[in-house]
Amino acid sequence: xxxxxxxxxxxxxxxxxxxxxxxxxxxxxxxxxxxxxxxxxxxxxxxxxxxxxxxxxxxxxxxxxxxxxxxxxxxxxxxxxxxxxxxxxxxxxxxxxxxxxxxxxxxxxxxxxxxxxxxxxxxxxxxxxxxxxxxxxxxxxxxxxxxxxxxxxxxxxxxxxxxxxxxxxxxxxxxxxxxxxxxxxxxxxxxxxxxxxxxxxxxxxxxxxxxx
Numbered sequence: 001x002x003x004x005x006x007x008x009x010x011x012x013x014x015x016x017x018x019x020x021x022x023x024x025x026x027x028x029x030x031x032x033x034x035x036x037x038x039x040x041x042x043x044x045x046x047x048x049x050x051x052x053x054x055x056x057x058x059x060x061x062x063x064x065x066x067x068x069x070x071x072x073x074x075x076x077x078x079x080x081x082x083x084x085x086x087x088x089x090x091x092x093x094x095x096x097x098x099x100x101x102x103x104x105x106x107x108x109x110x111x112x113x114x115x116x117x118x119x120x121x122x123x124x125x126x127x128x129x130x131x132x133x134x135x136x137x138x139x140x141x142x143x144x145x146x147x148x149x150x151x152x153x154x155x156x157x158x159x160x161x162x163x164x165x166x167x168x169x170x171x172x173x174x175x176x177x178x179x180x181x182x183x184x185x186x187x188x189x190x191x192x193x194x195x196x197x198x199x200x201x202x203x204x205x206x207x208x209x210x211x212x
Contacts, residue, residue: 005048008173009072009157012046015180017159017166023180024168032148032165033081033126036107040093040116040123044161045103047074048170049152053140054108056080059087059133065141066092071100074158078145079108083126085133090115097121105158105165107147108133124160182206 003011012020021029050073052065065075075096079087088104090112096104103122109129110116116123142154150167152158157168168176186206194201 003174005170008170009046009048011177012157012159012168012173013044015159015177017161017163019180019184020159020166020168020176022183023176023178024172025179030150030167032105032107032150032167034164035126036105036124036148036165038122038160038162039110039125039128040113041120042162043103043122044159045074045105045122045124046157046159047072047102049074049076049154049156049158049167050101051075051142051145051147051152051154052077053143053145054079054087055136055138056082057085057133058136058138059085060135060137061139061141062087062092063095064137066095066099066101068141069096069099069101072102074102074160075104076145076147076152076158077104077106077108078147078152079106079133081107081126082133083109083129085109085131086111086129087133088116088123088125089132090119093119093121093123103158103160105147105160122160124165 087108088110093116106125109127144153159166190205
């Protein structure tokens with residue numbers, strides 16, 4: 001029986017983004033620009049993407065997106081890397097937390113760091129800046145976007161942790177997790193062998209005689 005999206009998301013929480021990248025395969029994974037990092041709460045986020053396609057330096061459509069988000073969604077703001085004004089602040093964190101959203105990923109900056117910390121809502125972004133962006137209600141909601149160099153479609157699964165942000169298609173998640181488990185098990189076997197033999201094995205033994 002196929003797993004529900006809720007079951008897949010629960011299972012994905014057991015893996016780091018690094019482990020999931022191993023499950024996707026070298027060069028095939030879709031990770032956002034390394035500058036987009038966890039900035040508030042340092043909590044792993046996993047959930048379906050709700051996207052905001054924002055004109056550069058304009059954040060006025062974000063509140064509409066917050067109102068449309070569902071419980072567990074991750075807002076993905078495609079801000080084109082703009083960091084001279086903020087797409088997000090403490091009031092938006094409070095509102096998103098009340099909606100029981102999972103987190104926000106911003107290809108750009110946010111502000112009100114202290115207030116955002118107090119709100120406790122997970123934020124992944126490029127930077128913190130004191131100024132705000134424009135408030136015009138321009139852009140598009142829940143459409144395919146490019147965020148941090150990666151295409152994100154509504155409903156794609158966003159996984160963010162201390163290593164960065166990964167984008168997965170729901171239909172590929174189970175296969176990715178299965179391959180990630182095999183790599184984790186191989187690492188455990190390799191470490192056990194080192195403990196038993198004293199041999200140093202910098203390459204993980206995936207199968208008998210195969211090292212990576």
